[in-house]
Structure formats: C-alpha cells, structure tokens
Amino acid sequence: MRRVATIIAAGLLAAGCTSVEEGPGPHAAQEACDPELLSALGKWADAGFSGAVAITGGGADCRAAFGTADGTAPNTDDTVFAIGSVSKGFTAAAILDLAQDGALALDDPAGALLPGLTGPAADATVEQLLVHTSGLEGDHGDGDHRPLDRDRAVADLSALGSAFEPGTDFLYSNAGYTLLALIVDEATGSYRDYMAEEILTLGGGFWDGEPAAPGPRAMGEVDGAPAVENGQFAGPHWALEGNGDLAMTAGQLADWTKALFEGEVIDPAAVEALEATRFDYGDGTAEIPGWVSVGAEVFGVPLVTASGGGGDTGHNAVATWLPDQGVSIAVTSNSERINAGQLAELVVPAVAAGEPLPEPEPRIEADPAELQALAGEYALATGGSYTVTAAEDGLEVAAEGADAVAAMFASPDFAPEDVAAHEAAVLALLDGETEIGREELAAIEAEIGAVEAVELAGTAGEDELRTYLELATAAGTVLAWYALDEHGGVGALAVDTGPPTFTLVPTAAGEYRRDLFNVEDGVEVVFTDDAMTVTGPAGTAEAGRS
Incomplete structure (x- = not known):
C-alpha cells in the first residue's frame, strides 16, 4: 500500500521554517521557524518524536533536531540516520547517470548487463526494475544483516519467480534494486566507489x-529496545546494496534531493528521463525511479516523495521535493513512539487544507505506583486476554487472542475489509493448496515440526498488516505472524514469536491512550477497579482482572 500522505506531509510541514538551534528537545528554538509551527512540533517532540527536520530552497535553510541520539547525547544537525528505502532514489540516479553516458539503456534486459544472471530476473528490463514492474517476487539472501556475497546474490536473484508478465503490473521489489546495484557494479567496477564518487x-x-557516512550516529529503537544493528555489520552487504544501504544527516538528504531534481547530481537530461519513466497508479500518483510522483490534483501542489526505514535499524526517513516552490525537505527519526511518517501523516491534511496542525492529546507524568497497581492479567468474556506490565513511562499490553488484538487495532491506512482480506489470504496460504503455500508450509514444518492445525490469532499493524496465527504441533502451540505483499506473496514473517504488544501512555488518572498521534481514531483504555475498558475503531471491549 502506498502511504502517500505519510511521505508528503513532512515536506509541507516545514516549508515555513528558517533556522533552529540544535538541541536535545523541542524547546531548543533560538531563531524561530514559524512560531505556531514550531510550537506544534515541540508538542509532538514532547509526545515522543525523536529525530531531525531539514528544509532547503525557496529562501529557507532550516535545521531542527529533537530528542536523543542514544538516550543521552542529543540529536543534532550532524546526527546520521539510516535512510532505508530512500536509498533507492540514489541507486536510480546512478543507473540514469550511466544511461545518460551510454553505458546502458533503459530497455536493456538485466541478463545482457550482468553475466551469470538467469531466470525471470534476466528478462526484466532496467526500466521495469526501476519502477517495480518486473514482476520479481521474493527476497534474496537470508536477511538484511546476514552476509551475502556477490556470487550468491546473483544466484539468489536468478532463482526468483515472477508474479506477472513483466511490465503489466506493479510489485515493490527490494531484490530488483539490488539487481540494479549489481548492474552498476558490473558497469563501473565497483558499486560502492561509484556511489561515493559520483552520486x-x-x-x-x-x-x-x-565508505561509511561520517558523523555521530543515532541509535534506533526496535520493539521498545535499542536496535542491535548500529552500523557495525561487517558484510558482505549484498542483501541491502541498492535497496536500503545508505545513511546521512537530515540536512544532507534535503540538500541532495534538491540538487538531484535541479540537475546538479546527474545531467538535467537524466532528470527528465527520471520524471518521464513511470508506472501510473491511476489516482493522481505514479511510481518514478526511486520516488513517488504526486499530482497537484491530490493535495493542491505537485510533490515528489520517498520514504524508508523500520526494520532492524529502527530508523525512519522521509524526503520530499516541492518543484513549484523549489523546496526540499527531509525528516528522519529514531523513535518508535512517533516516527517521521506518523508525524507527517497528521500534518499533511491540515496543511493542505490550511487548517491548524493537530496537536497531541496532553499526556501526564506516569505515576509509578499506579503503573504497578494496574499490572496484571485481564480476561475478555470472549476468550482473549491482556497481559499488562509497568514500563518506565506507561504500560505495555500484550494481547492474546483474535478478540483482544482486534480491540487494540487502529490504523489510518487499513479498513476492516483490508484486515479481513489479509487474514483470509494468510489462512489460504497455509492451507497448502498452492505451490507457494506448500513451499511455505514445508519451510515452517522444517523448523517447528508438522503443523496439525492453524488458528487465527488476530491482526495488528500500522505501516503493514501482520496476521498472527497459532500453529498447533505435536510439541505444542507456536505463535507466528505473516505480512503479505500486494500479490499475496510473503512480504515478512516471524515464527515462534511473542504476541503483539501495544504501548499505553497516561492522559489522566486511570486513563491511557495507545498513541498520541492518532487522537481522533486511536484507542483509549480506562482502568476502573479490576476492569479494563478498551475503546477504539472496533468498538468497546471489557476485560476483568484475573
């Protein structure tokens, strides 16, 4: 699903800023951006946003930083963040640069440019890889931060299947962009050297x-704990090359985005090719190499945007180019509570409509005694349950059972019918009635033993849907979750995992919210005596302390 609002909003948000003193928190402004905007940003930083914002062009040169890089040192304009899939825009620039120089053509099949490549990947053209219409499905390597050398990467890519006739549909592919990086490597002698010297x-x-991104690095957050992947993975790195390997400051990302679209990174003719190479979604948006192009009919102004992050680095990044204003904006974050995309998702509708930026619901200081008193097991009459534990500044709630998970579900991007369709597709996958399903079931059984029964355990998620399943085996029940891609293939999964866990922050005595960035449609939890009342988009659920 393309979350256009998430990416666009960050750009619209900051267009009025001038400069901000670097500092650890939201109150570090010395020379005001727009006072009202800065005030709202400060409140979102108070609510949990940690990261940096940078704006360049149109007379603006704003640098603002919030929160901490590692729990102690403040985020500043010099703090380096992993930019995840925003890296694809850099890979695309390298390919278009080489095409402009005559080293390759966009209609060349990948197999003609990369010796040893076979299978459907060899037949995909460079253009199809750039806009994710190659049809390649599946992943290469054993994980983002698992060693993968060049030869193994080529072999893995050669083994990928195809979801559709190339050029006829869209399927986002990290593997496709690693293939583009391999093509750059083959054409130049070194992918990394070419990126460092030319892009x-x-x-x-x-x-x-x-060559590493210089400067102090932000520590990300994954599932409430410091991210393990902090840039020390020794490689080889071909699992992430081309699709999510780069890092920089928010200011560097903003400056590079402006320079790219103004023809200073690659030739203006190559920029024209970038903007003309597209897959049209038919809703005013289109995929262009490394970016999403959004027409003026969607939000009133044309935009070019890219987003990336999540995963095991715990960082998020958003880049936005406003061509009419000549303004480039980058937002980076290293906190799960409110990341760059979530903050932007609230901002864009308000700014596009000329309305005030929504503010987070006020939170109060957590009372440690209250948190400890509320900890315990709470059971729903319908069978599910919640395990509530006290955290440093709120409560952590693990939901077990489809009814418990459903009551906690809230997402601005997915409707109930989306959840139902995803659950049905996951169950169908593990029925073993298709070749892909049989392969998936065989892979699971090789790990946990024969699966005797599969029971739905609920669906959670915001950026993506994750459907949880209880897999019954002779040795006991194993919990797993699946996230599917647009064509029903496995986008991500975890086997032998824990139940979905939600963070609750206090807003009043005995009153909590699941988040503060989605106030109107979020989940509210009220504790009274030995009862826990959950109210959200799914309705109201009552749970009693066991």
Missing part, C-alpha cells in the same frame, strides 16, 4: 561498511 556528492555514505 553521494553532498555527503553521506553507507550505514554498514565503507
């Missing part, structure tokens, strides 16, 4: 390996 002209570098 990363305004700073930045690689998150893992050399």
Whole structure:
C-alpha cells in the first residue's frame, strides 16, 4: 500500500521554517521557524518524536533536531540516520547517470548487463526494475544483516519467480534494486566507489561498511529496545546494496534531493528521463525511479516523495521535493513512539487544507505506583486476554487472542475489509493448496515440526498488516505472524514469536491512550477497579482482572 500522505506531509510541514538551534528537545528554538509551527512540533517532540527536520530552497535553510541520539547525547544537525528505502532514489540516479553516458539503456534486459544472471530476473528490463514492474517476487539472501556475497546474490536473484508478465503490473521489489546495484557494479567496477564518487556528492555514505557516512550516529529503537544493528555489520552487504544501504544527516538528504531534481547530481537530461519513466497508479500518483510522483490534483501542489526505514535499524526517513516552490525537505527519526511518517501523516491534511496542525492529546507524568497497581492479567468474556506490565513511562499490553488484538487495532491506512482480506489470504496460504503455500508450509514444518492445525490469532499493524496465527504441533502451540505483499506473496514473517504488544501512555488518572498521534481514531483504555475498558475503531471491549 502506498502511504502517500505519510511521505508528503513532512515536506509541507516545514516549508515555513528558517533556522533552529540544535538541541536535545523541542524547546531548543533560538531563531524561530514559524512560531505556531514550531510550537506544534515541540508538542509532538514532547509526545515522543525523536529525530531531525531539514528544509532547503525557496529562501529557507532550516535545521531542527529533537530528542536523543542514544538516550543521552542529543540529536543534532550532524546526527546520521539510516535512510532505508530512500536509498533507492540514489541507486536510480546512478543507473540514469550511466544511461545518460551510454553505458546502458533503459530497455536493456538485466541478463545482457550482468553475466551469470538467469531466470525471470534476466528478462526484466532496467526500466521495469526501476519502477517495480518486473514482476520479481521474493527476497534474496537470508536477511538484511546476514552476509551475502556477490556470487550468491546473483544466484539468489536468478532463482526468483515472477508474479506477472513483466511490465503489466506493479510489485515493490527490494531484490530488483539490488539487481540494479549489481548492474552498476558490473558497469563501473565497483558499486560502492561509484556511489561515493559520483552520486553521494553532498555527503553521506553507507550505514554498514565503507565508505561509511561520517558523523555521530543515532541509535534506533526496535520493539521498545535499542536496535542491535548500529552500523557495525561487517558484510558482505549484498542483501541491502541498492535497496536500503545508505545513511546521512537530515540536512544532507534535503540538500541532495534538491540538487538531484535541479540537475546538479546527474545531467538535467537524466532528470527528465527520471520524471518521464513511470508506472501510473491511476489516482493522481505514479511510481518514478526511486520516488513517488504526486499530482497537484491530490493535495493542491505537485510533490515528489520517498520514504524508508523500520526494520532492524529502527530508523525512519522521509524526503520530499516541492518543484513549484523549489523546496526540499527531509525528516528522519529514531523513535518508535512517533516516527517521521506518523508525524507527517497528521500534518499533511491540515496543511493542505490550511487548517491548524493537530496537536497531541496532553499526556501526564506516569505515576509509578499506579503503573504497578494496574499490572496484571485481564480476561475478555470472549476468550482473549491482556497481559499488562509497568514500563518506565506507561504500560505495555500484550494481547492474546483474535478478540483482544482486534480491540487494540487502529490504523489510518487499513479498513476492516483490508484486515479481513489479509487474514483470509494468510489462512489460504497455509492451507497448502498452492505451490507457494506448500513451499511455505514445508519451510515452517522444517523448523517447528508438522503443523496439525492453524488458528487465527488476530491482526495488528500500522505501516503493514501482520496476521498472527497459532500453529498447533505435536510439541505444542507456536505463535507466528505473516505480512503479505500486494500479490499475496510473503512480504515478512516471524515464527515462534511473542504476541503483539501495544504501548499505553497516561492522559489522566486511570486513563491511557495507545498513541498520541492518532487522537481522533486511536484507542483509549480506562482502568476502573479490576476492569479494563478498551475503546477504539472496533468498538468497546471489557476485560476483568484475573
């Protein structure tokens, strides 16, 4: 699902800023951006946003930083963040640069440019890879931060199947962009050297390996704990090359985005090719190499945007180019509570409509005694349950059972019918009636033993849907979750995992919210005596302390 609002809003948000003193929190402004905007940003930083915002062009040169890089040191304009899939825009620039120089053509099949490549990947053209219409499905390697050398990467890519006739549909593919990086490597002698010398002209570098992005690094957050992947993975790095390997400051990302679209990174003719190479979604938006182009009919002004992050680095990044204003904006974050995309998702509708930026619901200081008193097991009459534990500044709630998970579900991007369709598709996948399903079931059984029964355990998620399943085996029940891609293939999964866990922050005595960035449609939890009342988009659920 393309979350256009998430990416666009960050750009619209900051267009009026001038400069901000670097500092650890939301109150570090010395020279005001727009006072009202800065005030709202400060409240979102108070509510949990940690990261940086940078704006350049149109007379603006704003740098603002909030929160901490590692729990102690403040985020500043010099703090480096992994930019995840925003890296694809850099890979696309490298390919278009080489095409402009005559080293390759966009209609060349990948197999003609990369020796040893076979299978459907060899037949995909460069253009199809750039706009995710190659049909390639599946992943290469054993994980983002698992060693993968060049030869194994080519072999893995050769083994990928195809979901549709190339050029006829869209399927987002990380593997396709690694294939593009391999093509750059083959054409230039070194993918990393070419990126450093020809594309990363305004700073930045690689998150893992050399040449590394210089500067202090933000520590990300994954499932409430410091991210393990902090840029020290020794490689080889071909699992992430081309699709999510770069890192830089928010300012460097903003400056590079402006320079790219103004023809300073690659030739203006190559920029024209970038903007003309597209897959049209038919809703005013289109995929262009490394970016999403959004027409003026959607939000009133044309925009070009990209987003990335999540995963095991715990970082998020958003880049936005406003061509009419000549303004480039980058937002980076290293906190799960409110990340760059979530903040932007609230901002864009308000700014596009000329309305005030929504503010987070006021939170109060957590009372440790109250948190401890509320901890315990709460059971729903319908069978599910919640395990509530006290955290440093709120409550952590693990939901077990489809009814418990459903009551906690709230997402601005997915409707009930989306959830139902995803659950049905996951169950159908594990029925073993299709080749892909049989392969998936065989892979699971090789790990946990024969699966005797599959029971739905609920669906959670915001950026993506994750359907949880209880897999009954001879040795006991194993919990797993699946996230499917647009064509029903496995986008991500975890086996032998824990139940979905939700963070609750206090808003009044005995009153909590699941988040503060989605106030109107979020989940509210009220504790009275030995009862826990959950109210959200799914309705109201009552749970009693066991």
